[in-house]
Amino acid sequence: MKYAIEVKNLNKSYDNFKLKDISFKLETGTIMGIVGENGAGKSTIIKAILGLINIDSGDIKIFGKDFKENSVEIKNNISVVFDESYFHDNLKIRDIDKIMKNIYSNWDKNKFFKYVNEFKLPDNKKIKEFSRGMKMKLSIAVALSHSAKILILDEATSGLDPVVRDEILDIFLDYIQDEECSVLIASHITSDLEKVADYITFLDNGEIVFSKNKDELIYDYGIVKCSEKDIDKISKEDIVGIRKNTFGCEVMVNNKNKYENKEFIVDKTNLEEIILFTVRGDK
Numbered sequence: 274m275k276y277a278i279e280v281k282n283l284n285k286s287y288d289n290f291k292l293k294d295i296s297f298k299l300e301t302g303t304i305m306g307i308v309g310e311n312g313a314g315k316s317t318i319i320k321a322i323l324g325l326i327n328i329d330s331g332d333i334k335i336f337g338k339d340f341k342e343n344s345v346e347i348k349n350n351i352s353v354v355f356d357e358s359y360f361h362d363n364l365k366i367r368d369i370d371k372i373m374k375n376i377y378s379n380w381d382k383n384k385f386f387k388y389v390n391e392f393k394l395p396d397n398k399k400i401k402e403f404s405r406g407m408k409m410k411l412s413i414a415v416a417l418s419h420s421a422k423i424l425i426l427d428e429a430t431s432g433l434d435p436v437v438r439d440e441i442l443d444i445f446l447d448y449i450q451d452e453e454c455s456v457l458i459a460s461h462i463t464s465d466l467e468k469v470a471d472y473i474t475f476l477d478n479g480e481i482v483f484s485k486n487k488d489e490l491i492y493d494y495g496i497v498k499c500s501e502k503d504i505d506k507i508s509k510e511d512i513v514g515i516r517k518n519t520f521g522c523e524v525m526v527n528n529k530n531k532y533e534n535k536e537f538i539v540d541k542t543n544l545e546e547i548i549l550f551t552v553r554g555d556k
Contacts, residue, residue: 275301276337277423277455283321283331290479292317295331297474297484299423302452304445306466306487307459308548309476315459318476319427322457323353335423349378352416356428358408362401366394369415377419388414406437413441417448424448424456430465438462442469463545467491473544477552487544494547495529498522498538507532514550525550 276298283295292314299305307315320326322333324340333340335347360369366389374380389396392410400408409429416424424445430438446469448454460466466473467487474484483490497507500521511532513525525547526532526539533539 277301277335278322278457279332279334279337280318280322281332283318283333284329285317285321285326286329290314290317292321292479295476295481297481299455299457299472301455302449303471304449304456304458304469305472305474306470307457307474307476308461308463308466308544310461310552313476314479315461315476316427317479319353319425319457319459322425323351349419350422352419352421352424354409354412354416354424354426354429356431358400358403358412360400360408360411362399364400365398366396366411369411373415373419379420381418381420385414385418388417406433409433410437410441413444417444422454424454426456426458426460428460429458430460430462438465439468445469463543463548467544475548475551482551490547491541491543493529494525494527494542495532496540496542496546496550497524497526497529497532498540499524503537506535513547514553515555516550517555 278299280298281296283292285292290312295318297305307318309315317326321328322335324344336350338347340347370382370385373385374382392414394407394411394414400411403411413429430441433441442465445456449456458466458470470487472484473487473490475482494513498521501517504515504522504524507524507526511526511528513527515525516523525542529539
């Protein structure tokens with residue numbers, strides 16, 4: 274099996290925050306979503322992968338190679354989109370094309386202007402006149418126009434309206450169709466990740482809670498509805514979290530099939546509920 278990114282036992286300490294033993298693998302040809310609340314450590318992981326910060330310990334490989342020893346080759350094959358546009362306000366679309374062809378040896382002008390037209394970006398306006406959504410579309414158009422094999426996004430769809438987000442997510446799905454390209458998306462918008470991600474890595478307070486196949490998560494997990502006294506009938510090792518209300522209890526389990534043929538009512542769930550029960554549910 275080929276991996277685009279391999280992170281093993283990554284540790285990084287700040288005065289008031291720590292990344293602790295972060296490990297995951299992004300398979301080639303797949304999309305992984307890193308999800309967690311603001312401050313959970315998503316951006317720190319991405320900065321570590323890109324060599325933008327020094328890590329305390331751990332091992333990071335991209336295309337099976339060390340980033341620092343192969344930085345020129347790797348940078349040419351990675352595209353990164355952050356939550357803010359970093360293009361100068363006074364530039365226009367054609368200025369960006371001229372700049373990028375001198376940065377990337379495999380810059381594809383035709384592909385770039387195809388995305389510009391597809392995104393309906395104005396080529397006669399300066400970037401300072403662009404809306405936030407237009408700036409993000411421009412960043413993504415640049416990211417997809419130099420034949421990169423890995424696309425890394427840090428909250429890139431945050432703040433965009435649902436129609437624009439949906440349009441961009443479809444582009445990510447097209448991007449991986451050749452099974453040679455991979456996407457790593459850090460986001461707190463679980464609905465986006467549920468639509469496109471093959472794998473979900475859930476981060477809480479600098480630690481990985483789980484890193485699993487998304488479809489298996491949605492299939493295996495469920496919500497058991499019962500009275501408080503019936504909670505004892507559910508195996509403790511199956512309980513993800515418990516939510517109590519005036520009508521009884523909702524118990525998130527990681528093996529819903531085990532309880533569907535018993536006296537319980539078992540509902541299907543989604544990624545957002547799984548995360549909420551995991552973090553905020555009673556144990």
